[in-house]
Amino acid sequence: MTHVYLSAALMAEVASEVMDCLVTEVCLADVLRTDDPVLTAAMAAISHEAAQQAMGGPLYVETVARGLIIHLLRRYAAIMQRGPAASSGLGPAQCRIIRDHIDAHLAERLDLAGMAAQLGMTPCLFARQFRISFGSPAYAWVTARRLERARRMLAETGASIKQIAAECGFADQAHLTRLFARELGVTPAAYCRALH
Known part of the structure; x- marks a missing residue:
């Protein structure tokens, strides 16, 4: 006999992702006996992985568990939503x-x-x-904020380009220079020279 425990938090997280809204509670139907080949296959895969302890095991089990949760949501669940879509x-x-x-x-x-x-x-x-x-996507918005802060620092402080790159979250000076030139059409050094 195999028992698989899926946390309520993981159930709600997957339900939120699938339904594009905040799900606060997932209530599974009380099913005592069912012949469900998807459930059987998922549980067998998780059981086999637990016995093998192979490379990437936890990630594999989480992936199978997420697939299992989606199946449970489709066939056996009542979902409580909160908040806007x-x-x-x-x-x-x-x-x-x-x-x-x-x-x-x-x-x-x-x-x-x-x-x-x-x-x-x-x-x-x-x-x-x-x-x-x-x-815009979060990464693009964050990059734009970093570039704006770098532009302000170049104009208002005497900090080096290397220091500004670090304080604005860029990997290094070259990273700042590349993105600054791409977005503003001028390198940080040339921008500083034009200001002073």
Whole structure:
């Protein structure tokens, strides 16, 4: 006999991603006996992987578990939704929170998971709602904010381009130079020379 335990948090996360809205609760139907080949195959794959302990095992099990959850949602679940659908984008307070978070952490590594956590959302749902609200993907918006801060620092401080690159979250001076030139049509050094 094989028992597979799927956490309520993972069920809600997958349901939120699949349905493009915040799902707070998933109630599975109380089914005692069923002949479901998808369930049988998923449980066999998870059981086999647990016995093998092979490379990439946890990732493999999570992938199978997510597929299993989608199947359960389709066939055996009642889903409770909260909040607006993803098509409505982020609310004004959420936009302010994420804008402030990004500005406060531009020098650091920013990723979807970390930004989504600020709003208690899954990365997939956050990415869709961010794009609707801000008009671009999160990575592009963050890059634009970094470039704007670099432009201001070049104009208002005597900091070196290397220091500005670090304080604005670019990998290095070359990374800043490449993106600055692509977006503004001039290198940071040439921009500084034109200002002074």
